[in-house]
Amino acid sequence: MNSVELLKALVGFDTTSRESNLQLIEFVRDYLEGFDVPCALIYNDERSKANLFATIGPVDQPGIVLSGHTDVVPVDGQPWTLPPFQLTERDGKLFGRGTADMKGYIACVLALVPALSQASLRIPVHIALSYDEEVGCLGVRSLLKVLEQRPVKPLLCIIGEPTELKPVLGHKGKLAMRCDVHGHPCHSAYAPLGVNAIEYAAELIGELGRLGQQLKAPEHHDARFDPPYSTVQTGLISGGKALNIVPADCRFDFEIRALPSQDPALVAQALQAYAEREVLPRMRAVSAQSDIRFSALSAYPGLVTDAQSQAAELIAAFCGSTDFGTVAFGTEGGLFDAVGIATVVCGPGSMDQGHKPDEFVSLDQLKACDDMLQRVLAFIRA
Numbered sequence: 345m346n347s348v349e350l351l352k353a354l355v356g357f358d359t360t361s362r363e364s365n366l367q368l369i370e371f372v373r374d375y376l377e378g379f380d381v382p383c384a385l386i387y388n389d390e391r392s393k394a395n396l397f398a399t400i401g402p403v404d405q406p407g408i409v410l411s412g413h414t415d416v417v418p419v420d421g422q423p424w425t426l427p428p429f430q431l432t433e434r435d436g437k438l439f440g441r442g443t444a445d446m447k448g449y450i451a452c453v454l455a456l457v458p459a460l461s462q463a464s465l466r467i468p469v470h471i472a473l474s475y476d477e478e479v480g481c482l483g484v485r486s487l488l489k490v491l492e493q494r495p496v497k498p499l500l501c502i503i504g505e506p507t508e509l510k511p512v513l514g515h516k517g518k519l520a521m522r523c524d525v526h527g528h529p530c531h532s533a534y535a536p537l538g539v540n541a542i543e544y545a546a547e548l549i550g551e552l553g554r555l556g557q558q559l560k561a562p563e564h565h566d567a568r569f570d571p572p573y574s575t576v577q578t579g580l581i582s583g584g585k586a587l588n589i590v591p592a593d594c595r596f597d598f599e600i601r602a603l604p605s606q607d608p609a610l611v612a613q614a615l616q617a618y619a620e621r622e623v624l625p626r627m628r629a630v631s632a633q634s635d636i637r638f639s640a641l642s643a644y645p646g647l648v649t650d651a652q653s654q655a656a657e658l659i660a661a662f663c664g665s666t667d668f669g670t671v672a673f674g675t676e677g678g679l680f681d682a683v684g685i686a687t688v689v690c691g692p693g694s695m696d697q698g699h700k701p702d703e704f705v706s707l708d709q710l711k712a713c714d715d716m717l718q719r720v721l722a723f724i725r726a
Contacts, residue, residue, distance in 0.1 A: 345454075348431075350454045351431060355447055357371070366394060384398070393483060395474045398470070400461060406499040409501035409680070413476075413676065414473050415475055416445065417441075422701040438706070439702055451710070460721060463725050464726040465725060477675075481642070481679060497684055498685050500687070501677070501680045502690055509665075510665060510669055511668050511669070514648040515569075515604075516674065518600065518601050518602070518608065519612060521640055523636065524593070524594075524636070524639075525544050528633065535590050537630070541583055547622075547623055548636070552578060553576070559573050559575070581594070604678075608643070647677040647687060649687060658723070662720055691713065
C-alpha cells in the first residue's frame with residue numbers, strides 16, 4: 345500500500361478524541377505484523393484507547409522515532425461539503441478529517457515500512473503512535489514511561505505535525521486551568537446580602553488580563569516565536585440561574601501559552617495569590633462559606649531545540665532546509681524532549697487546514713514527505 349492508500353484507510357477510522365482509537369491501532373498493528381514487525385500496545389486504564397510502539401532494526405543502537413498522534417478534533421457543527429471520514433481526492437488535494445493533522449504523516453511512515461523491513465539497518469526506526477494529543481497530550485505520557493525504561497535512548501524524534509515539511513525547532517508550552525467561584529445566592533432585590541460569584545469571577549478575569557499585559561513587556565520577548573511573548577486568555581465561562589437571583593456559582597477556564605523559557609504555573613500562582621489576598625476576604629465578609637478553587641485541566645511543556653544541535657543538523661538533511669522556525673500550536677515534542685530525546689517537528693500539510701471543515705493535504709506534500717522519509721532510510725541503512 346502506498347501513502348495515499350494508507351491515508352484512505354486511516355481517515356476511515358473516526359478517531360475523534362472522545363472516541364476509541366483501537367480500530368485504527370489494530371489496523372496498524374496487523375499491517376506491521378504483516379512485515380514481521382512486532383508491536384507493543386500501551387492501553388489506557390479503561391483499555392478503550394492505546395498507544396503503539398514498534399521498532400525496526402537493531403534495538404541496541406540509538407535510533408530515530410517517527411511519532412504521530414492518532415486522534416483528531418471533532419467535526420461537529422462544521423460546514424463540511426465532503427464526507428469527513430472518507431478520503432476524497434480533488435484538484436491535487438486529499439480531503440478528510442486528519443489528513444493534515446496528522447494522519448498524512450502517519451500514512452507516509454507506514455508506507456516506508458516495506459522498505460525498512462527489507463533493508464539492512466545500522467540504527468533502528470521506532471514508530472510511535474499516541475492517543476488524546478488533541479485534549480492535552482494525554483496518551484503519549486504512558487508511552488514515554490516505557491521509553492524511559494529502555495537501555496538505549498533514541499537519537500532523534502521527528503513529530504510529524506503539519507509544518508509544510510519545514511523544520512521546526514520550537515513551540516510554546518501550555519497550562520490550562522479552571523477556576524470555580526462559589527458565592528452566596530439571594531434575591532437580586534437584596535443584592536448586598538449575597539455574594540455575586542459572577543462579579544467576583546470577573547474581577548479575577550480582569551486580574552488575569554493584567555498579568556497577561558505584564559508578559560508583553562519587551563524584556564520577556566523571544567523573537568523566534570509569534571507572538572514573541574507568553575499569552576493568557578479566558579476561553580469559557582458559565583454561571584447564574586436567573587437574572588433576579590444573585591448567582592452562587594461561576595466557573596471559567598483559562599490558559600497560559602508560555603515561551604519555553606517561562607513557567608506558566610507562575611501566572612496561575614499569581615492569580616491564586618491575588619484571589620486569596622484581595623478577593624476571598626471580601627467574599628467571606630458576607631458569607632463564610634464563599635470559596636475560590638483552582639484546578640489544572642491539562643499541561644504540556646514547550647520545546648526549544650538548539651539550531652546547532654545534531655537533531656537540527658539531521659532534520660535539515662532529511663527535509664532539505666536549514667530555514668528553522670517555530671510554530672504557534674503545541675505538540676508532544678516538549679514531552680519527548682523532557683525525557684532526554686532530542687525532538688524536532690516536521691510533517692506534511694499546513695495547520696491552516698487543520699481543525700477546519702474540508703481539511704486537506706496536497707498530493708505534492710504527501711509525495712514530498714515520502715521523499716523525506718526515503719532520506720531517513722538512506723541515513724540509517726547499513
